[in-house]
Amino acid sequence: MAGDRLTGRPPAPPARSVATLLSVPAVASTLVAAGLVLLSVVVRIIVSHRMPAPWIMSDELIYSDLAESFHEHHEMLFRDHARPFQSIYPVLISPAWLADSVPSAYSIVKGLNAILMSLAAIPFYLWARRLVPPAHAIGALILFLLLPAFVYTDEVMTENAAFPAILLALLAMAGALERPTPVRQVLAIAAIGLACAARLQAFVLVIGFPTAIVLKGLLDARAVSADRTGAFVVRSLRRYVWALGLIVFGAFAYVAVKVGQGAGVSGILGAYQGTEAGYSAAPVARWFVFHIAELPFTVALVPVSAFIVIFGLALRRAAVTTEAERAFLAVAVATSLWMVLQVAAFASQFSQRIEERNLIYLMPLFLLSLMVWTARGLPRPPVLAGTAALLPAVLLVSLPLENLLNVSIKSDTFSLVPLLRLASVLNGGTYDMRILLMLGAAAAALAFLWLPARFGAYVLPAGVGVFLALTSYSVFGSARFQAVAARAAPGVADANWIDDRVGTDAKVVFVNDQGLDGDPHSLWQTEFWNRSVHPVLNLSVPQDVLGRTATLDSGTGRITAVEPDVARDARTAEYAVAPATLELAGRVLARPGRLVLYRLEQPLRLARVTSGIYADGWTADRASLTQFATPGADPALLVIRLRRPSIGVPLDPARVTITIAGAAPTTLVVREKTKVVTIPVPRPPFHVDLGVTPTFSPADLGLSADGRQLGVLVSFEVVRR
Numbered sequence: 030m031a032g033d034r035l036t037g038r039p040p041a042p043p044a045r046s047v048a049t050l051l052s053v054p055a056v057a058s059t060l061v062a063a064g065l066v067l068l069s070v071v072v073r074i075i076v077s078h079r080m081p082a083p084w085i086m087s088d089e090l091i092y093s094d095l096a097e098s099f100h101e102h103h104e105m106l107f108r109d110h111a112r113p114f115q116s117i118y119p120v121l122i123s124p125a126w127l128a129d130s131v132p133s134a135y136s137i138v139k140g141l142n143a144i145l146m147s148l149a150a151i152p153f154y155l156w157a158r159r160l161v162p163p164a165h166a167i168g169a170l171i172l173f174l175l176l177p178a179f180v181y182t183d184e185v186m187t188e189n190a191a192f193p194a195i196l197l198a199l200l201a202m203a204g205a206l207e208r209p210t211p212v213r214q215v216l217a218i219a220a221i222g223l224a225c226a227a228r229l230q231a232f233v234l235v236i237g238f239p240t241a242i243v244l245k246g247l248l249d250a251r252a253v254s255a256d257r258t259g260a261f262v263v264r265s266l267r268r269y270v271w272a273l274g275l276i277v278f279g280a281f282a283y284v285a286v287k288v289g290q291g292a293g294v295s296g297i298l299g300a301y302q303g304t305e306a307g308y309s310a311a312p313v314a315r316w317f318v319f320h321i322a323e324l325p326f327t328v329a330l331v332p333v334s335a336f337i338v339i340f341g342l343a344l345r346r347a348a349v350t351t352e353a354e355r356a357f358l359a360v361a362v363a364t365s366l367w368m369v370l371q372v373a374a375f376a377s378q379f380s381q382r383i384e385e386r387n388l389i390y391l392m393p394l395f396l397l398s399l400m401v402w403t404a405r406g407l408p409r410p411p412v413l414a415g416t417a418a419l420l421p422a423v424l425l426v427s428l429p430l431e432n433l434l435n436v437s438i439k440s441d442t443f444s445l446v447p448l449l450r451l452a453s454v455l456n457g458g459t460y461d462m463r464i465l466l467m468l469g470a471a472a473a474a475l476a477f478l479w480l481p482a483r484f485g486a487y488v489l490p491a492g493v494g495v496f497l498a499l500t501s502y503s504v505f506g507s508a509r510f511q512a513v514a515a516r517a518a519p520g521v522a523d524a525n526w527i528d529d530r531v532g533t534d535a536k537v538v539f540v541n542d543q544g545l546d547g548d549p550h551s552l553w554q555t556e557f558w559n560r561s562v563h564p565v566l567n568l569s570v571p572q573d574v575l576g577r578t579a580t581l582d583s584g585t586g587r588i589t590a591v592e593p594d595v596a597r598d599a600r601t602a603e604y605a606v607a608p609a610t611l612e613l614a615g616r617v618l619a620r621p622g623r624l625v626l627y628r629l630e631q632p633l634r635l636a637r638v639t640s641g642i643y644a645d646g647w648t649a650d651r652a653s654l655t656q657f658a659t660p661g662a663d664p665a666l667l668v669i670r671l672r673r674p675s676i677g678v679p680l681d682p683a684r685v686t687i688t689i690a691g692a693a694p695t696t697l698v699v700r701e702k703t704k705v706v707t708i709p710v711p712r713p714p715f716h717v718d719l720g721v722t723p724t725f726s727p728a729d730l731g732l733s734a735d736g737r738q739l740g741v742l743v744s745f746e747v748v749r750r
Contacts, residue, residue, distance in 0.1 A: 058163035077139035082516035095119035149193035191228035206356035240363035322424035336398035337417035422470035518550035520622025586635035586657025
């Protein structure tokens, strides 16, 4: 590598044995790197076929809908409505919807993801080549391609575009710090803009870049042993007038445009509106520590220890470092601090979990640190190295894992997923898992401190690689399990069952109620796989991801969307699909699982609504039926079938009282044999009440964990008189 432009000194050479054994021609290493990246893409495309469905919902549904909308209408709409801009990712994957079927489009998206995310290897490798010899750069690239973050290539998520864009921005920032020419500074700002377009979270780099400029000045001052560090740093800022000026101008221009559009503070934040207030210092600090403690574990601790050592050495007076190393350290430290603070603030207010998913951009920086440290011969000043080894280990084992290990981490905190899976199979659960974690952290610290340089240069990166490979394997297994469960939620074998029945050009309104008994994946999977399903109406839960708000007329059963354009679409729909617990007015076309497809009888309305009846047909102590439609809207006969079957132990007979307005109550004794009652009913709407006594609980009888109080199995049928 070239000498230091600032000090004129050559960089500290790596240990002789390491330099000799790891000598690889630059051209050959570049070809090897290209081959590794190509192999990674091919492997990930092949593996992606084992991921049967999107499962990080509703994110994947939103991004796929935005992509399909951009392909068809050249604008990004979710359920035909505009959303605040969040990422250019849907634009990048929109060509996938040239495919005739959703399964084909989904496969193409995963292939595009593999290519997009693997593009991050290019800036990573170029950065590594500026910092370490070719063989070390190849080693860093191998570790990079093993990161668990690449599991996101199987998901329709913005990380696939943000990962390469943010790494490119970090490299451009380092290049501008290394040689602050106007062109490089402009390119760095442009790269930050691209990263923000890929994921708005990257706006933190607008603060991180000036911070890195100050840190670079500080490190330069230490390298030349400047007498007045502060004055040296201030003078160095003059070299970055282009970058600082563009940042200030860009910030004012963006705010001015938003204000001109009538946006308040929330509007200025775009897709992150609503996240601008409500933070408290103590919770943010707490989650900052949690993220700082968990982050080293994502790369097996040792790379973070190496990062602390090389940064500590660079802070020493007359430190022997290169421009490239100081630029790298300035970018790495500034980006890490601001990004962790940003994510900790979000977690403290909105998710209450470690948001590793938003910190995957820092992991490559630690891998680069490991290879810089090994290339320099594994320097280990006693106090600095001891601190670097112990601090990450102590922070890790102090994490309150009992509170953090839960199902919510499976999409956002990949590195803790193996611990969650391990705790589920150990007899001692989280306690035994924590013991193993402590032993592993201690082993990593000891290896970092005492492995001889001639072995450590190989063993430590290899150990990190094994850790990353095992973590990736475990995370993929967990993700696939989640995907299989999500795909099975509607209870249908054919994911495209609606499109297959009515065609992709049909309009099928989805009527949703109560989030499908707490499992909205039935809705999301149905909507994802069937292009004909739109609009989605939501009768009960005011959440956009569960459908556009609709009202139910209790007197007529009519369903009306609140928004006029959605109501218009619902009025023109020929078909509807709804959970089996909702019965719509119309002819049943298919009932393959938890959902029922109807040919509608407009206006859109319920045929009936029930309460006090569970999805499996059992009643509580009280149940009711309100009927809004009968054949020909005429008086009809209501057929009620009642049964109290044996469920493993004898049950006492049930006394059921049936009440219909205007008629005398009917009381029946119901046993195992089905009892059928036929009752004349007036024109709709009419209401039927059932009272059941006594009830029983399977849990009280020792039959299962089901603690419901159950009455009888019931079904209703309306027939002509």
